[in-house]
Amino acid sequence: MSPGSVHGPGAPAPPDEPRTPAWRLLATLGSGGALAGLLLVVVYQLTLPRIEAHKAEALQQAIEEVLHDPARFDTLYLNAGQLTRELPAGADPRALERVYLGYDDAETPVGFAITAAEPGFQDVIRLIFGFDPKTGALLGMKVLETKETPGLGDKIEKDSAFVSQFTGVAAPLQGVKKGAGKGKPGEVDLITGATISSRTVVRAINRALERWRPALAAYRERRP
Amino acid sequence: MKKTTPAADFARGLWRENPVLIQMLGLCPTLAVTNTVANSIAMSLATLFVLVASSFLVSSVKRLVPNQVRISTYVLIIATFVTIADLSLEALVPTIHKALGAFVPLIVVNCIILGRQEAFASRNPVGRSVLDALGMGIGFTLTLLLMGGIREVLGNGSLLGFRLFGPRYEPWIIMILPPGGFLTLGFILLTYAWWRGRAAAAARTRELAARTRAPAAAAARAKAVS
């Protein structure tokens, strides 16, 4: 807080200050608060379109990356255990979990983009991955958020050899030490020096798939 | 408060009363977001904006605000400007906004800002308050740039993202991690204390020398005359 006394030389308040009536205190704070609120509403309205655009762009980039440039994608909400494209009136989309379904130029679904999160070495690792239910294989993986140690744990994001393994690998995944794999379909080589972080990625994907599989399968069957 | 020139109002915060290095205020952002120069720049600009805008407003309305609610009013003003800075950063530079994370809203509790309102802007004219805020804000900026520079060069081998050393440079990763923040500021303060100690010692030596030289010179002159 401020150094020095409140009533230093030159302070606006003389020692024998007349009592300020309570209504003046309330009026000052009230009008200050109202002005502040008004100003913030204006700034919020001005900045909102750009902020939303940035967020949408970031999401779109991530989806394009893990589904390999689909022609377009739909957002599917998980409402009452079922995936739906259109929400019933009154449902709050912010409170619902969602996946994204990408389509190619011929309007054929190419796969789902699913987000997942799991506690890693330092903090929660968030990622998005593409999954094709027809082949049961992953399409790609992108780390969205990580605070893992720079130079070690952050290889899950920056090591392209690690990241590229998630394209075409069959689910469920199995993390193996580098070079110790037996050539089975679900194997993913973990990163030496970042074993925990890379294993977290594998586990996050497996758990998310386990959780989403019934809903994804049901949605596929209902479609013509 | 003594009568001062505009230049002195401005220069005070740069060095002699530097908010971080001398007054030890605002340590949280100084340590938390200085792992790269780019983050340091964004953080200092946001703080500078909030500081100058708040000082201007507080100084302008100081006669209207009753003494009992002045702190609440200052906090309200500061929180408003911080929200504006936060929204603007998110709209203009989303990647940096993401890197700074929660530390932008935390500018509200940066003691430098409330401290300057209470100690200066609430009892001085608008012009001087803005100059004072500019000086303090730039002093804060310089310190953050110093921290960010040291930490990014040592911890990542780069400056503003450009690689400085060859591929064989092994970065001191620890410098961009939390311990590096504490250690860097600790060593900056050590260096500063050492430098001040030396300057003080040099001044003492000069003074002593001047005192002993004066009679000696007089004696030498007397000798020459004779």
Next chain:
Amino acid sequence: MSELFWILLSAMVINNFTLTLFLGLCPFMGVSSRVATGLRMGAANIFVLVLTSISAWVLNTYVLADAPYLRLISFIVVIASLVQIVEMTIKKVSPTLFRELGIYLPLITTNCAILGLAIFQTSRGYGFLQGFAFALGAGLGLTLALVLMASIREQTELADVPAIARGTALVLIIAGSLSLAFMGFAGLLSAG
């Protein structure tokens, strides 16, 4: 492993508020010269952090859902009033406790750990129980850091520290070493 336990331990040691997030540095620097005072400050902090977490949850759920731009102003106003109310209540209910904690309470208002907790809790979308675990962990972590720092500083008083290092520089370098030690907690909770 339960999520709540992970949140608590993560906030307490792995992502310790003071030593890895640099929140709550003012009390860490200011009132860490004695272990006993450090403990009291820590207790006051835990109390206010838990109350803040609950208030932030109420605000986020019932008041601010459609007005996120008013979040910061509401949080800071609520925290300031909360500290004031706690101070008055303790003074009425237990004058002894007030004498022990009283002087620390006003300091807490400008402690960035409190506002930081509210902001982190919001940005991570924690629910009521998660927020409670987070606040408890953060408070325990602050107390741990304060007590560790205070016990080291009590030792350095008798040591022959070079004149230039006395004061803040020494505290910062000790904090750096503590922070380095706390890095060892990373990975503690990720089942390998």
